[in-house]
Amino acid sequence: MDKEDVDLPVIGRSGKSFSYNQDVVLLLLTDGVLFHLQSVTAYALMGKISPVTFSVASTVKHALSIWLSIIVFGNRVTSLSAIGTVLVMVGVLLYNKAKQHQREAMQSLAAATSKTPEDDVEPLVPKDPRPHH
Incomplete structure (x- = not known):
């Protein structure tokens, strides 16, 4: 021994x-x-981060580990694994696009709500700069 x-x-x-x-x-x-x-x-x-973002990242990690095993160990690529990986990548791209669209919508909404009506409309009667008695 x-x-x-x-x-x-x-x-x-x-x-x-x-x-x-x-x-x-x-x-x-x-x-x-x-x-x-x-x-x-x-x-x-x-x-x-949000649970959905975490799940998407986890799915990408799994897809990358499949491709890493193909590259490192020479595992055979099946049509099912190729289709699955393509679906993962398309899903991630669509998720990122939706997330970017949501972020832009929230920014434009925040910009629109931060303006007061007085900022956009001129008063009909000019304000008198003298103090009222």
């Missing part, structure tokens, strides 16, 4: 046992820490 092997026998459903080596334990710990950081980041981000 190597000195790198950790004697932690695990028995699976098949009844076969195997042991973890230090690399596997280190990778599992790293995975746990990164998952924790991702969860904390997700909760912090949810407080700053």
Whole structure:
């Protein structure tokens, strides 16, 4: 037995046992820490953006991880995954366009409501600059 092997026998459903080596334990710990950081980041981000925006970003993340697996690992591209990725990208573009349109509408509405009627209309009777007695 190597000195790198950790004697932690695990028995699976098949009844076969195997042991973890230090690399596997280190990778599992790293995975746990990164998952924790991702969860904390997700909760912090949810407080700053809308749930729909968060969901769209999550969907893009999943689509990118599919394409990353295709590029890095050489996984086969199925027509369904290609169509799904195209739908994700079209959806994100439409969402961004709708969000921009909403932002512009809110800005124009805010600009319109911040004006008072006195700003746009000249008085019919000129104001007397002298104080009233």
